[in-house]
Every structure is written in C-alpha cells, then in structure tokens.
Amino acid sequence: MIQSFEYALPVVLEALTLTSAPSLDLYTKWPRSELETFETISVPCFGGTPRIHVIISKMGRYVVYAKERAVAIQAVCQASKVCQSVFQHLVANETLTKNDKSPVTVADFSAQAIVNTYLTKAFPQDPIVGEEDAQDLRGESGRMLREKVHSLTNGVLNDSEKLTEDQILQAIDRGNYGGGAQGRHWALDPIDGTKGFLRGGQYAVCLALIVDGVVQLGVMGAPNLPIDAAKPDGERGTLFVAVRGQGAFQRAFSQEQETKIHFADIDNTHNATFCESVEAGHSSHDDASLIAKELGITRPSIRMDSQAKYCSLARGDADIYLRLPTSKTYVEKIWDHASGNVLITEAGGKVSDIHGQPLDFSVGRTLDKNSGVIAANATIFDSVLAAVQKVLNP
Ligand SMILES: Nc1ncnc2c1ncn2[C@@H]1O[C@H](COP(=O)(O)O)[C@@H](OP(=O)(O)O)[C@H]1O
Ligand SMILES: [Mg+2]
Ligand SMILES: [Mg+2]
C-alpha cells in the first residue's frame, strides 16, 4: 500500500502517460484522499516493454482499469485454453440443447467457471452477468457433465485455486446478475459462437466491464482467429483488448507484446467489405445483400461466427458489420456485444442499432431498447446507416 502522495505521484504519471489524454484528464479529478487506496501491480504493458508497475485505485470512478485489464486478460486466456483442449476431445454427449434450441457444451460451462473464479478472487464485490447457469449440471441427471466440467476447470486452475464440484456450480451461477444502470458489473459470454466452436469455425471468449451502463473494458480471446488475416494458415489464437480512452490492441496468445490496432482507411463504401453471421437465423442475409447493393459493395460478404466479426473490423480485415433482425421478438444479449462495442469505438469505429441508436447496456441482461446492430468505420458509418434505413425502413 502506498501512503504518501509525493511517492505516488511520479508512478501515477508514469502509468498515465502510457495511455491517451482522457486518462490524464482523470488524474486532474483525482481526490488526494483517495491516493491511499492505490496499490502497485505488475501488468503486461502496451507495445514493447514486457512489464511495468502501475498504480491503480480501488475507487470505481478514477481508475485506469489496469488491474481489471490484467485480470480479464488472464481469465480470458485461461478460459480460451479450456475451449481449445475441449474442441480436440469433445464427444457427443458433452453438448446440450438449451430451451431456446441453442447449443451449450462442457467448454461453455468450464469457461464460465474459470472466468468467474478469477473475477471473484480479484473483485469479490463485482456482480457478473454470464450467459450460462449451472442448472443442467445439478442432480443425478447432470452428474456426467458436472464431472467433466469439474475436471476441465481444475485442469486449468493451479493447485491453490482448485475447486470442488459444488464450488464450480456456485462459480457458474455467480453469472446470474440482472445487470442495470448502476455501479460496476461484468458481462461474460464464455463461448460466443458456440455453433462456430462446434463446426471448427470462429468463436470467442468475451468479457467486458460495464460501469454505470457504459462498457469501459473489453477483452476477447479468439482461439481460431489467425493473428494476421493476410496469413490465414499462419499462427492462430488472437487476444483483443480495449479500455475506453486507451485504444484497442491485439496480441497473439503465445506472447504478451501487444500491437495497437485500428480500422482500415476507407472513405467510400464501394470499396468496403462487410461481414455477417454464418447463421441466417441470427442475421438476415437477404437484407444484408440488399444493403450491400445500395452501398455499391461488390465484394462478397465475409460470413463468420461470433464477436470475431468485431475483432476483424477493429484491425481492418473488414469495414462493416451488419446484424439485421430476423424476427420482431428476438432481443440481443449484452454479453454478445459488450466487449465488441468498446473495441470498435477504441479502434476508430461507430456502433448503433438499425435505428441509429447507441447500444444501451444499462437496461439489464438484454439490449431491450435496441434492435439489430451496425458497426463500421466512423468515416462511412452515416452512409451505412442511411442504406440500412432505406432497405429496412424500420
Ligand atoms: N435469433 C437470433 N438473432 C440474433 N442472435 C441470435 C439469435 N439466436 C441466437 N443468437 C445469438 O447469436 C450468437 C452468435 O452470434 P453469431 O451469429 O454472430 O455467431 C449466439 O451466441 P452464443 O453462441 O454465445 O449462444 C446467440 O446469443
Ligand atoms: Mg449460447
Ligand atoms: Mg454469444
């Protein structure tokens, strides 16, 4: 614990100069009395130097989110490991069909148990909105799955962190928070794109920190995404990180050095590439092709599962993401978009729903006030929105 302002100041400045101006603005608002709540931790840092010490605050408002960033990265990396190993050994009875007919696997449950365990250890007061719950793992009918999730989860946690079956069920069910507009909570999709995961396509472990209804931090692990889209057969396993006001970064799973990422330069939609879900039931392919025509796009769409689409845009592999409603009743979930949302804005993009409204993460577990999603480079966003509105006439 650092007690003295004089000692803390240079280290605070060192930490803040690593980030962009908004964080420096935060410093000026920092009440002197709160300096006593700082602690020093070691985190992977941006571009080059392997590790530095930074100061963090335990007070929600004035943090640079250094500890949150480091913990989220560790949790997502460990959960991604489980997904990778499960994929190689998944057997038929390790996948269930949920009430909404969507699939869930032992990897989804284990990834949620792992991330929630790390979050709870580091931030015991923070509630979590997680996609899965442990209902199907309880009782005699859930025994086989429960045992499998138990061994997978403990396979990743180190000796001092090992959990009993009951503790694993509790960890998963810590994701039952209702969300809302006040305070901090995490949003977790342990595997986004479970269908992609099952077919060997793209999927992502997606974790976001939401504070007073606004996404502040997003970390995504995409185990099947090539580190360089220009080398599709090259190394796979890419981690994406964004903190509001501090930029967007990617790194390989295999190393800690991060690279700053940004949308591709584009000023005309004719030259754009757009991406959409593989599943026509998640986003209307027919409407997307009409919108593409309206925008003068000639390149075929990139169909990709999961929030890897947001990642692809953020590093310039594609320019537009269209998620166009296929039914009037489906409501998007916050865990399907929270981490992608901050990644897009930090990489120079804009996100809205089909009405042009920002995604509202303050209304609970769902994006109840929104319909569909559009993301694009800020330079062409207005043209894309206009085309969406012309075609859908929402
Ligand atoms: N009718 C629907 N419309 C839009 N999204 C849907 C949907 N049914 C399911 N989804 C969501 O689509 C997500 C996958 O998105 P994508 O098509 O971009 O890969 C799923 O996440 P999970 O795989 O985490 O369940 C699920 O939450
Ligand atoms: Mg699901
Ligand atoms: Mg999802």
Ligand SMILES: [Mg+2]
């Ligand atoms: Mg999921």
